[in-house]
Amino acid sequence: MKYLPINKDLFIKNRKNFMAQMKPNSLAVFNSNDIYPVSADSTLPFEQHRDIFFLSGVDQEESILIVYPDCPKESLREVLFLRETNEHIAVWEGEKLNKERAFETSGVKTVFWLQDLEKVLAEMMAYADTVYINTNEHYRAKIETETREARFTKWLLAKYPAHSVAKSNPLLQRLRSVKDQIEIDLIQKACNITEKGFRRILGFVKPGVWEYEIEAEFAHEFLRNRSKGFAYTPIIASGSNANVLHYIENNQQCKDGDLILFDVAAEYANYASDMSRTIPISGRYTDRQKDVYNAVNRVKNEATKMLVPGAIWADYHVEVGKLMTSELLGLGLLDKADVQNENPDWPAYKKYFMHGTSHHMGLDTHDYGLLHEPIQANMVFTVEPGIYLPDEGFGIRLEDDVVVQESGEPFNLMRNIPIEVEEIEDLMNQ
Known part of the structure; x- marks a missing residue:
């Protein structure tokens, strides 16, 4: 091994x-x-x-x-x-x-x-x-x-x-x-390897590179750090490819002005990590891209705080939907009439954010966990909101892995992986 x-x-x-x-x-x-x-x-x-x-x-x-x-x-x-x-x-x-x-x-x-x-x-x-x-x-x-x-x-x-x-x-x-501390340490190791891969590609991505070349950079960094490789089939989706939730072809050229969405992570000792980041191929976000990006990031940060012992997974997703609805109203993607007339079984925000926000993770990327039972301390969840805009040619998803604590906010296993707009732009333009 x-x-x-x-x-x-x-x-x-x-x-x-x-x-x-x-x-x-x-x-x-x-x-x-x-x-x-x-x-x-x-x-x-x-x-x-x-x-x-x-x-x-x-x-x-x-x-x-x-x-x-x-x-x-x-x-x-x-x-x-x-x-x-x-x-x-x-x-x-x-x-x-x-x-x-x-x-x-x-x-x-x-x-x-x-x-x-x-x-x-x-x-x-x-x-x-x-x-x-x-x-x-x-x-x-x-x-x-x-x-x-x-x-x-x-x-x-x-x-x-x-x-x-x-x-x-x-x-x-x-x-x-419910994870033992040894397991949490192994997942942390997987997240640390993922961080090394992401930092590597921040210096590699530029207009003209191909999605598969970026995949190769991730694979190189993962393998040289004792990982077998990807925890799941990697998604490296530039431009409008990001609006395909499970885009895995990774065969298109990256164009100036576009964003590129990564849903890529390393495994370690059979334990998964699960990361999403969205970066500007040219090294700078446009104002519109930045506004949408920051909206997704705010939803992620607020959703994370809701993962506490006793919470119910289904109720949590309803509350995250309210956060996303507010952000979509602020971005002008929804109006009050859209919300007032929405179908309760498919709320208005689902037009732009159609997948779930969190799943258990550990030995499997979508790990075991009985969703009808209350959340417990030492469960590990992803937090991965997104906004997808096919008409504007980009989609944004941000995802961290967090450990539920007995009290207080969850502990972010991806706390060292760059996510703020300014940090990503600075690193890409060094």
Whole structure:
């Protein structure tokens, strides 16, 4: 792995918290992800299933974690199954975890090779009454591929039909949404790498460069700082491309007088950061661009203050909508009649700001979190308002990542990434 070792106390604590929520005499199973084929013998780069990583720190394929806190056999209360490594694998694929290093990574003392799974699992299931299966119930999930986890669940339920079944996902949604300090430090590291990338491109962007050249500058800086690269597909959208919310072609030339919107961020140790900035390609904002930019920035700053313990995500978005409506009235983009006659299900401000303001983030860019439950301290959220003006040829989005505090305003993990108009212009014109 490119990243430095993570303190295994994080994973020990995560398992302890998960097991404390399990039903009596139950076990839970977590699988690694597949390596997905492309064609011929080509594959996509491996990405570990975030749940097994959260609970073990194991970051390789063909791995299974089973936790069974009430198991009468103490050695089987936490068990890892790994693909057996050997000299051939070490030469052709690189070193894999052996049993000693698996313990150093995860804190799990009992480690078997994967070929022992069915025998050991049969013993554990003979003791257990309930089995927890791990489904993906994230509100944005759209899954067309059968995952390794899904295949295993199908096999498990067919082989052991007499067991009661429970779901891991609701427990993980709650646990993963509230971050340990070690996790916050890892997200901060990702944000710091993102900052280095952004500062690098401030000196690079000028009329005539291509969006993909800017993408390459970000990638260079991310990789040289121990990141695997982008936390999500980067958006580098100059001119009116910024009005396409998920513009990812990044293939246009940057023109004098236009703005360029970045929604680009680094990952570190599988933890995401998520940044948006909008800068002038020529190094100076026009008065109109500056007015719209500052309106978006004011909404971001005021919205951030609303992310406090006890707040409800849906209510928060209603309040942010009121902030944006006020700014759009001030910019002359809406008038009072627009607001008075608006459709409550699609308020007038949605013409110019059609997406949400905040989402959970952590191991996934759109991380786990039950949106109907109150916000808690140590949850990490994005704050990303925008105003999109196709008729004027530009769009502006600004986004920071913040940690909810027990009291007071959230802590901004991107506090050192330039965002004020004057600072960006100064840095671009040094």
